[in-house]
Amino acid sequence: MDMTAKPKLVSPVEAPTPVAKPSREEAEAAVRTLIAWAGDNPNREGLLDTPRRVVDAYTEFFGGYGENATEILATTFSEVGGYDDIVLVRDIPFHSHCEHHMVPFVGKAHIAYLPHDGVVGLSKLARVTDVFAKRLQTQENLTAQIIEAINEAINPRGAAVMLEAEHMCMSMRGVRKHGSSTITHRFTGVFAEDRQEQDRFFAMIRAGK
Known part of the structure; x- marks a missing residue:
C-alpha cells in the first residue's frame, strides 16, 4: 500500500459523500441511547418524544448537505x-x-x-x-x-x-x-x-x- 498517497480533494462547492444513511428509527434509537448515557430515563414522560424532536432538529441544522452552492x-x-x-x-x-x-x-x-x-x-x-x-x-x-x-x-x-x-x-x-x-x-x-x-x-x- 502506498502510505504517501494523499486523500482525494473534494470541491468546496460539493457536499462530502456520506456513509450509508441510517434510518430514522435508528437515529431516534441513537438519541435514546445518548439520553440514557447522560443519566436520564428516555422512557419518562418528558423525554418520550425527544428522539423525534432531535431528529427533526438535525434535519434542519444539517440541511446544507442536501444543497448545492453552485x-x-x-x-x-x-x-x-x-x-x-x-x-x-x-x-x-x-x-x-x-x-x-x-x-x-x-x-x-x-x-x-x-x-x-x-x-x-x-x-x-x-x-x-x-x-x-x-x-x-x-x-x-x-x-x-x-x-x-x-x-x-x-x-x-x-x-x-x-x-x-x-x-x-x-x-x-x-x-x-x-x-x-x-x-x-x-x-x-x-x-x-x-x-x-x-x-x-x-x-x-x-x-x-
Missing part, C-alpha cells in the same frame, strides 16, 4: 450600469456546529467581491453561507468554502470573506470563556494582491457600527 449562485446579472466596485453584504447571521464536539458556533459573515462578468443576487450570498454553515464544520473551513464557491461560480476579480463567531465549545465547556470571539478571513484575486482593497473591505465592515 446552483444557488448560477444566476448572474450583467445589466448593472457598468458598476465594477466592491459589492459587500455584511452582518449575515449564521449558526453552525463544530465538527469536534457537535455543539454550535454562532456569528456573522461579511462577504465582498469585485464584479467581473456580472453580479449575483444579494440574498444568494446569505444562502451560500447557510449551505456550508449547515454542515459539521470548523470556522476556518467554512471561511474557505464560502469564498471558493463564490470564485468558482461568478469568477470575480477578487473576493473577501470574514467570519466572526462565538464557539460554544469554548463558552460552555473546556475553558468556559463566554464572550470570546474567533475571527477568520480570506482574500483572493485583487483583495489578496492589494492591501488598500483589504483596508477598504475592513473599513466598510466597520462603517456605521
Whole structure:
C-alpha cells in the first residue's frame, strides 16, 4: 500500500459523500441511547418524544448537505450600469456546529467581491453561507468554502470573506470563556494582491457600527 498517497480533494462547492444513511428509527434509537448515557430515563414522560424532536432538529441544522452552492449562485446579472466596485453584504447571521464536539458556533459573515462578468443576487450570498454553515464544520473551513464557491461560480476579480463567531465549545465547556470571539478571513484575486482593497473591505465592515 502506498502510505504517501494523499486523500482525494473534494470541491468546496460539493457536499462530502456520506456513509450509508441510517434510518430514522435508528437515529431516534441513537438519541435514546445518548439520553440514557447522560443519566436520564428516555422512557419518562418528558423525554418520550425527544428522539423525534432531535431528529427533526438535525434535519434542519444539517440541511446544507442536501444543497448545492453552485446552483444557488448560477444566476448572474450583467445589466448593472457598468458598476465594477466592491459589492459587500455584511452582518449575515449564521449558526453552525463544530465538527469536534457537535455543539454550535454562532456569528456573522461579511462577504465582498469585485464584479467581473456580472453580479449575483444579494440574498444568494446569505444562502451560500447557510449551505456550508449547515454542515459539521470548523470556522476556518467554512471561511474557505464560502469564498471558493463564490470564485468558482461568478469568477470575480477578487473576493473577501470574514467570519466572526462565538464557539460554544469554548463558552460552555473546556475553558468556559463566554464572550470570546474567533475571527477568520480570506482574500483572493485583487483583495489578496492589494492591501488598500483589504483596508477598504475592513473599513466598510466597520462603517456605521
